[in-house]
Amino acid sequence: MNFTRRRGTIAFFITLGTLLVGLAVTLNIGWVVLNERTVALAVVGIILFAMLIAGVVLNTVFLVREIRRNERQDSFLNAVTHELKTPIASIRLYLETLQRRPVDEAQRQQFYTNMLADSDRLLATVEQVLKAGQLGQRHRQQSRTLIDLGSLLSECIAITLQRHHLPPDAIVLQPVPGGVHLRVMGLADDLRIAILNLLDNAVKYSPEGVHVRCSLAITHYTWATLRITDTGVGLPPNQHKRIFRRFYRVPGRTMLRIKGTGLGLFLVRSIARQHGGDATAASQGPNMGTTITLTLPLANPSTASEASSSMANGRSYPTMKERA
Structure with missing residues (x-):
């Protein structure tokens, strides 16, 4: 009404x-x-x-x-x-x-x-x-640490499987090409929240059965890319950017049946940008599944020293758009 x-x-x-x-x-x-x-x-x-x-x-x-x-x-x-x-x-x-x-x-x-x-x-x-x-507070005085994305992702997958009572094959983690370890400088608790939100969304918006694929890769030599793909309700063409807004939920009958606060993907993008990365969505259309991509800068010795000095001065990393 x-x-x-x-x-x-x-x-x-x-x-x-x-x-x-x-x-x-x-x-x-x-x-x-x-x-x-x-x-x-x-x-x-x-x-x-x-x-x-x-x-x-x-x-x-x-x-x-x-x-x-x-x-x-x-x-x-x-x-x-x-x-x-x-x-x-x-x-x-x-x-x-x-x-x-x-x-x-x-x-x-x-x-x-x-x-x-x-x-x-x-x-x-x-x-x-x-x-x-x-996340609305720009200056957050917290120390960033070196994080292994593969280990963090495996931990989040185990939590999601247990939380939703799913079989082990419901969420599949594809091996990293070359078996390398992808490490980033960041806040482990925040990145854990971001990944858990992505996995929870993939499960929640797959009402006909959960089949989620997770992959980690290096892109453009300096970026760690996490992709989480489901086979769920998908997205209309004009919703790929709107879903990252605060409180926003895609209109439609299917979405009305699926409960949520409209904060999950907003948190994912905000956390990614605070770490110098970004989050994007892709879908071929309704009922065609969705892929959410989380991109973060890979850690290196210069990044580690920069993170320490930045946090001491109350600064944050530049985002992907600022780097471009």
């Missing part, structure tokens, strides 16, 4: 802006025709007309943008409320069952396992929201 109302409001402001622009054009043309012999007045009229048109267009764009931003924030609040309420309700139900009637030891242990899983889900949601707030 709110979605339909907001769509109507956006259509109203766009229509109003179009009508105002059309009215201004008509009045200006009529005014110029009536005063065609007065060149000075015609020039002044054209300038005022351009200013009026610019004001109307900017006002309409601003209003539409604010409506869409409020829509994304409302969707985020609804999603977070669901993500918080569901595990809390589940934990409460298990506790009430244990309190009201006796259960055998096997069932009790199963209850404990389910409650731990729900608490992990609750904690993951809270940490995701907190991390999104922390």
Whole structure:
């Protein structure tokens, strides 16, 4: 209902802006025709007309943008409320069952396992929201360390398999060409969050079966590239960049059935850029799967010394666009 109302409001402001622009054009043309012999007045009229048109267009764009931003924030609040309420309700139900009637030891242990899983889900949601707030602070005084991406990726795959109760072959890690170790300078906790978000998304948006491929490679001699490919719902052509916005979720019936906060890929891109890299998405279309590529600069002795001095001075690495 709110979605339909907001769509109507956006259509109203766009229509109003179009009508105002059309009215201004008509009045200006009529005014110029009536005063065609007065060149000075015609020039002044054209300038005022351009200013009026610019004001109307900017006002309409601003209003539409604010409506869409409020829509994304409302969707985020609804999603977070669901993500918080569901595990809390589940934990409460298990506790009430244990309190009201006796259960055998096997069932009790199963209850404990389910409650731990729900608490992990609750904690993951809270940490995701907190991390999104922390990433808004540009100067973060934390020491960067040398990280083996292969080991970190294997650890994240094991966590994801356990978290979603998947068989080992659901997420396949392809061997690195040449068997080399890809190391980067960074914050291990942040990169772990980024990779876990990518894996969770690949699992979550594969409702017909999880078949995820992960690969690591060196590109352009100085970059470590992580690609995570699924066979899930895919992306429409105009959504490849939008999915990295804060609170943004792809519209559609399938997406409505899949719960989320709209922060996962925003965190991935923010973390990648804070490490001097970037994150991109590619898909051949709906139901054709999605590939998310995370690119980070490889570590070397000069990078390590630069990281130490940069953190001491409160600076961060240049991004891929700045390096180009």
